[in-house]
Amino acid sequence: MTDSAALVRPDRRAELAAGLARVRARIADACAAAGRDRAEVTMIAVTKTYPAADVVALAGLGVTDVGENRDQEAAAKAGEVAAAGVTPRWHFIGRLQRNKVKSVIRYADVVQSVDSVRLASALDVAATAGRDRPLDVLVQVSIDADPARGGTVPDSADPDVGLGPVAAAVAAAPGLRLAGLMAVAPLGWEPERAFDRLAAVAAAFRSDHPQAVALSAGMSGDLEAAIGHGATHVRVGSALLGMRPTLR
Numbered sequence: 235m236t237d238s239a240a241l242v243r244p245d246r247r248a249e250l251a252a253g254l255a256r257v258r259a260r261i262a263d264a265c266a267a268a269g270r271d272r273a274e275v276t277m278i279a280v281t282k283t284y285p286a287a288d289v290v291a292l293a294g295l296g297v298t299d300v301g302e303n304r305d306q307e308a309a310a311k312a313g314e315v316a317a318a319g320v321t322p323r324w325h326f327i328g329r330l331q332r333n334k335v336k337s338v339i340r341y342a343d344v345v346q347s348v349d350s351v352r353l354a355s356a357l358d359v360a361a362t363a364g365r366d367r368p369l370d371v372l373v374q375v376s377i378d379a380d381p382a383r384g385g386t387v388p389d390s391a392d393p394d395v396g397l398g399p400v401a402a403a404v405a406a407a408p409g410l411r412l413a414g415l416m417a418v419a420p421l422g423w424e425p426e427r428a429f430d431r432l433a434a435v436a437a438a439f440r441s442d443h444p445q446a447v448a449l450s451a452g453m454s455g456d457l458e459a460a461i462g463h464g465a466t467h468v469r470v471g472s473a474l475l476g477m478r479p480t481l482r
């Protein structure tokens with residue numbers, strides 16, 4: 235543990251501990267308000283733009299799941315964190331280009347942003363060749379049915395971006411395990427309305443794929459609404475680690 239990532243400054247550790255306590259309290263309150271068991275909701279710490287040392291510190295505070303949205307940054311960070319002897323579960327949550335899948339399958343435990351049959355196929359080929367067990371996959375849903383910002387379209391039979399075809403492709407891929415759905419509330423939408431619609435999409439999806447129960451929804455600004463509508467995973471960045479210097 236002589237690697238730089240292991241050297242967590244005490245003031246930063248205290249700051250992260252305080253952020254974590256606040257976020258955990260919000261999650262617990264939201265579960266109580268929704269009549270849900272706290273153990274049903276996993277918090278993913280979204281560490282994009284923050285250093286490996288923060289991941290190491292968060293792991294020391296009991297955080298088990300980490301999210302990243304850019305391959306280049308995530309690959310380097312995962313390497314540094316592993317060198318410090320820490321092994322969180324890495325969730326890839328950003329837009330993913332097919333030329334990055336070989337890299338992503340080396341460190342990611344879960345890819346949450348699969349939104350086309352072509353991407354699912356590329357991940358399957360890479361995971362089959364490069365991993366010793368299947369890669370967990372969440373299919374990303376576009377709540378407003380506008381695939382421009384990523385996500386599959388519910389109720390679309392479009393063979394490349396329809397939720398049904400993409401989920402079927404993941405379910406049939408030997409290198410992948412269909413674990414559930416992920417979504418981001420569309421800009422300008424009231425979170426209650428967005429996650430209410432998502433819950434309906436998830437219910438229909440689970441009638442086709444009963445094992446795929448994960449629902450990744452909710453971020454720093456809207457995790458309460460997401461938990462109220464059945465989220466099993468919330469992805470929390472700024473409320474935990476502080477405001478990022480640039481929005482992305």
Ligand SMILES: *Cc1c(COP(=O)(O)O)cnc(C)c1O
Pocket residue numbers: 280282303327328418453454455469470471472473482
């Ligand atoms: C950055 C990001 C988050 C975390 O956002 P915060 O508002 O900082 O909590 C969650 N999900 C995705 C897909 C992200 O890119």
